[in-house]
Structure formats: structure tokens, C-alpha cells
Amino acid sequence: MHAIRFPSRRRLLAAAGAALCFAAPAFTQAQAPAPTYPTKPVKLVVPYPPGGPTDIVARLVAQKLSDAMGQQFIIDNRPGAGGNPGAELVARSPADGYTLVVATTAHAINPSLFKNLGYSLAKDFAPVSQLTSGPLVIVANPQLPAKNVAELIALAKSKPGELNFASSGNGQSTHLSAELFAAMAGVKMNHIPYKGSAPALTDTMGGQTQLMFDTMLSAMPHVKAGKLKALAVTSAVRSPVAPDVPTVAESGLPGYEAIAWNGLLAPAGTPPEVLARLSAELKKVLAAPDVKDKFEAQGFAASWNSSEDFGRFMSAEVDKWAKVVKVSGAKVD
The missing domain is CATH 3.40.190.150 (Bordetella uptake gene, domain 1)
Structure with missing residues (x-):
């Protein structure tokens, strides 16, 4: 009959220590909080x-x-x-x-x-x-004869399809706000899309296009510099940034608004x-x-x-x- 040998006390302590070495990292990892976002750019x-x-x-x-x-x-x-x-x-x-x-x-x-x-x-x-x-603001090349919305509508009606308006791209608010304007005013204008407001404004200042419906953020500095003229803002009420610029609704096209x-x-x-x-x-x-x-x-x-x-x-x-x-x-x- 074979004798059953039990491990020595030293071996039991060593085995227990090894088990703790594997268990400890798992416990620490489970308890560690997730990194706070963001941890990289x-x-x-x-x-x-x-x-x-x-x-x-x-x-x-x-x-x-x-x-x-x-x-x-x-x-x-x-x-x-x-x-x-x-x-x-x-x-x-x-x-x-x-x-x-x-x-x-x-x-x-x-x-x-x-x-x-x-x-x-x-x-x-x-x-x-x-x-x-x-709001957006209607800005025009200084050489455009129209000084306000009523005159712009009259000019567009006298030259159907001849006025070019720039936009920051197809489907942008700068495009659709002008299309809504044309539909409500009963006029036809020619759309020239660009890849952003900056090049569109550049061509409007240069005369390649006659006008643009653009955000005040990018357009007003050029108005203040005298490179463009502001005809109207597209909000329901005047903007505190340009209180002297009338709304489209009050200056020739009642009911118009675009934000x-x-x-x-x-x-x-x-x-x-x-x-x-x-x-x-x-x-x-x-x-x-x-x-x-x-x-x-x-x-x-x-x-x-x-x-x-x-x-x-x-x-x-x-x-x-x-x-x-x-x-x-x-x-x-």
C-alpha cells in the first residue's frame, strides 16, 4: 500500500503566494476606474x-x-x-x-x-x-444698382435669370434662403455654388457674382470694410449687430424669414x-x-x-x- 504524501508547509505557502500573484492584478484591474474621456486628441x-x-x-x-x-x-x-x-x-x-x-x-x-x-x-x-x-444678411457687390430689397426685386424682374447669386454650396442655407426669396418674390436668379463662404464672398466682391445670402459672421467684416453692401437681414427682427440694416420682411418681402x-x-x-x-x-x-x-x-x-x-x-x-x-x-x- 502506497503512503499518501502531503505537501510540506513551505510548498503550501509558495503555492498560495503564486495564486495571489495571479489574482491580484485581475482584482486591481476590475476595480480601476475607466480612463476619463478624452485620453487622446x-x-x-x-x-x-x-x-x-x-x-x-x-x-x-x-x-x-x-x-x-x-x-x-x-x-x-x-x-x-x-x-x-x-x-x-x-x-x-x-x-x-x-x-x-x-x-x-x-x-x-x-x-x-x-x-x-x-x-x-x-x-x-x-x-x-x-x-x-x-440670421443671414443679403450682401451685394457695391456696383449693383439695387440699394434695398424692393429695388433688388425690381432689378431681378427686369433681368430674369441674369443676376448671379453665390452660395457656399448646393443645399446650404446660403443657397436655399436665396431660392426661398426668389420663389416668394416671383423672380428668377442664377445660382453659382462654391465650396464655402470664403471663395463665394471673394467672387461677389470681385464682381463675378452680384450678391450672396451669407452669415453675418463672415460677411459683415467685408461690409464694414466697404467691399460689400448690406441690403437686408433674413431674421424676423433687426440684428443688434447691424441695427441700421432692415429685415427682408420690412423692406419689400413680407413674411420672409431664414435662420x-x-x-x-x-x-x-x-x-x-x-x-x-x-x-x-x-x-x-x-x-x-x-x-x-x-x-x-x-x-x-x-x-x-x-x-x-x-x-x-x-x-x-x-x-x-x-x-x-x-x-x-x-x-x-
Whole structure:
């Protein structure tokens, strides 16, 4: 009969020590909190060229978020095709909070203007917050004979299809607001799309196009410099930034109104805690007096809202602009 041998006390202690060595890291790892977002630079896709209103807003917000969150928010300009390529890029990016897009009014217009979008605004994005809102301003080359909206309508009626208006691209608010104007006024103007506001304004100042409906943020500096003249603002009431510039409604086209906005979107499926962190930081950034002053000086209002409210706002915008597209008969050139 074989004797049963029990391990020595020394071997038992060694085995127990080894077991603790394997167990301890697992316990520590399970108890360690997840790293706080963000732990690396964040890409902020701007679907327009540098120098335009969306780019101006994005760069200020990116700098403030970088300062507040301890990681760089890097601007990545992806202009063209009504802001669609930039939006599609972000829609297809990992839903981890490290690739975001600055959306505009155009992204609420595009579903009813483009037949085959490579993304769905409702399904492929998680709303973070609105950033800004504000009116557009009708600016014209100083050589254009019209000095106000009534004279612009009369000029357009006398030269059907001869007046060229620039826009920052097909489907942008700068395009559709002009189409709505033309439809309500009963005039025909020729649309010249550009890849952003900056080149469109350059050609309007140079006389290649006669006028443009643009954001006050990018257009008013040129008005103040005397390179463009402002005919009217597109809001229901006058802007405090340019109180001497009348509204379209009061100066020849009753009932007309168009507003532009910017907002931040993440890919659908982005963790709720990441969206919450971004929203909380944006709320502080957009409430900062220097940020509000910089936006308001150019005709924009800082406009934070919750993710849920921003989602509802965008849905309403999609419905509103679908009606404008139908009424105006606007088409992608």
C-alpha cells in the first residue's frame, strides 16, 4: 500500500503566494476606474473650407474645448458637395467620441435635396448640442444698382435669370434662403455654388457674382470694410449687430424669414458618458462671456441645448426645409 504524501508547509505557502500573484492584478484591474474621456486628441471635422462661418465657429469652440478638457481638438476641413462628404466620414467613424462633425442648417436641408445621401441624419448621428444660431444678411457687390430689397426685386424682374447669386454650396442655407426669396418674390436668379463662404464672398466682391445670402459672421467684416453692401437681414427682427440694416420682411418681402445654425454631432452609438461630458463642457464654453461676445459681435448667438433638445430641433428643421425645397423648386446644380 502506497503512503499518501502531503505537501510540506513551505510548498503550501509558495503555492498560495503564486495564486495571489495571479489574482491580484485581475482584482486591481476590475476595480480601476475607466480612463476619463478624452485620453487622446479629438478630430473635429468641418465640412467646409477654412475661413468660412462654420470654420470660424469651430476653431473658437475647438480651442476652448482643448483648454477645458486637456486634449487637443484638431480641425479637419473636408469641404465640398453640400457638406455631405465630411458628414459621411464621421458617420462611418468609430463611435468613441474621437471623431466629431460640426453640422449646419445644410445637413437638415440635404435629406430633401439630395436623392442618395451616404448617411442618415436621424440614424447615423448622436446629437451633442447646438453651437450657434443667427440670421443671414443679403450682401451685394457695391456696383449693383439695387440699394434695398424692393429695388433688388425690381432689378431681378427686369433681368430674369441674369443676376448671379453665390452660395457656399448646393443645399446650404446660403443657397436655399436665396431660392426661398426668389420663389416668394416671383423672380428668377442664377445660382453659382462654391465650396464655402470664403471663395463665394471673394467672387461677389470681385464682381463675378452680384450678391450672396451669407452669415453675418463672415460677411459683415467685408461690409464694414466697404467691399460689400448690406441690403437686408433674413431674421424676423433687426440684428443688434447691424441695427441700421432692415429685415427682408420690412423692406419689400413680407413674411420672409431664414435662420442659420451650427451644431456638434457624434457617430451614433457613442457612449452616453462621452456625450454627457462633451455637452457639459460645451455648456460652459458657450456661456463664457468672451465666446458670447465674439459670436454676437458678428451676428451669431451662442446656443447650447441638451442632446435631446438638439435632436428634436434638428428633426423640426428637416421638416421645415423640406417644405422650403418643395415650394422653391430648388434643385442640386
